[in-house]
Amino acid sequence: MSNKYGWLIYNGSLISNKFTEINNRYKESAKKKGIDLDLIKNNEIYSLVENGSTAIKMDSDKLNPDFILFMDKDIRLARHLEKLGYRLFNSSKTIELCDDKISTYQVLSDNNIKMPKTLFSPMMFKGTKENDNKFIDFIEKEFKYPIIIKEAFGSFGAQVYLVKNQEELIKKRNELLYVPHLYQEFISSSRGRDARLHVVGDKVVASMLRTSDTDFRANLANGGKMHKFEPPESFVKLAVKASKLLGADFSGVDILFGEENEPIICEVNSNAHIKNIYDCTGVDVAGCIFDYILMNL
Ligand SMILES: Nc1ncnc2c1ncn2[C@@H]1O[C@H](COP(=O)(O)OP(=O)(O)O)[C@@H](O)[C@H]1O
Numbered sequence: 001m002s003n004k005y006g007w008l009i010y011n012g013s014l015i016s017n018k019f020t021e022i023n024n025r026y027k028e029s030a031k032k033k034g035i036d037l038d039l040i041k042n043n044e045i046y047s048l049v050e051n052g053s054t055a056i057k058m059d060s061d062k063l064n065p066d067f068i069l070f071m072d073k074d075i076r077l078a079r080h081l082e083k084l085g086y087r088l089f090n091s092s093k094t095i096e097l098c099d100d101k102i103s104t105y106q107v108l109s110d111n112n113i114k115m116p117k118t119l120f121s122p123m124m125f126k127g128t129k130e131n132d133n134k135f136i137d138f139i140e141k142e143f144k145y146p147i148i149i150k151e152a153f154g155s156f157g158a159q160v161y162l163v164k165n166q167e168e169l170i171k172k173r174n175e176l177l178y179v180p181h182l183y184q185e186f187i188s189s190s191r192g193r194d195a196r197l198h199v200v201g202d203k204v205v206a207s208m209l210r211t212s213d214t215d216f217r218a219n220l221a222n223g224g225k226m227h228k229f230e231p232p233e234s235f236v237k238l239a240v241k242a243s244k245l246l247g248a249d250f251s252g253v254d255i256l257f258g259e260e261n262e263p264i265i266c267e268v269n270s271n272a273h274i275k276n277i278y279d280c281t282g283v284d285v286a287g288c289i290f291d292y293i294l295m296n297l
């Protein structure tokens, strides 16, 4: 038994049965590995700069965890804790890169990784206007309909859209003008289908296939179904490579199927949920994560 003490930090504004269940699962898995894990909300730890120094204050005497499992996206808090010397799994840098889909593609590109052709929307200041159609013309020159549009920050497929024609493109663009977003080639061979691979360290510990008959998105939140999936070696290699490039200790990698069923990277999640994969495969990804943490402390 390890006798280690850890924190799991989660977002205090996202309280639901789903999150409570996942957090409790982490706590149970930790206990089995001899780790005492406290669940702490990001809005229970206050980050300050005081007298010119980095400080945190909280209403608890349980300070000095051996590690922090950072399941939130509050990267400012994550950075603050790292500055104070805490070891975070994942690091603030990884969470920041994965949270922003544009940053993710920028890190992964030039590494011989297949990914959909993607165009980033130029940044616009709030309240300003686009005075010509140049950018719309450019999108139409570079991409064929239907075109995927994604907000840089989003999850559960909720900020991923598919537009079929110019009218829909212009409407969506106008809605997202001041929101960081991207335009992307639609991989039609993967419509309503993707693979989710959970990576811990340099291993894929669990995988599933997700399919939907009703939506182009395979996310379970949009009605997708999960299936057992033995990923080909090419999928495993791609998932581990992408995870490593992003500096992730663990991740959930979404992979699309190309024309020849070759793997095409869709996104990398630094805070992937572990409940669905458990229900599908029986693999306790949390347990794998704690094994990894104990090995790396
Ligand atoms: N370029 C694409 N071509 C085809 N399907 C896509 C493409 N990008 C995303 N999808 C589908 O939409 C889903 C959600 O996209 P993803 O980038 O993973 O966003 P989220 O973070 O919301 O899960 C994917 O799981 C996949 O099924």
Ligand SMILES: [Mg+2]
Residues within 6 Å of the ligand: 156, 157, 254, 267
């Ligand atoms: Mg996804």
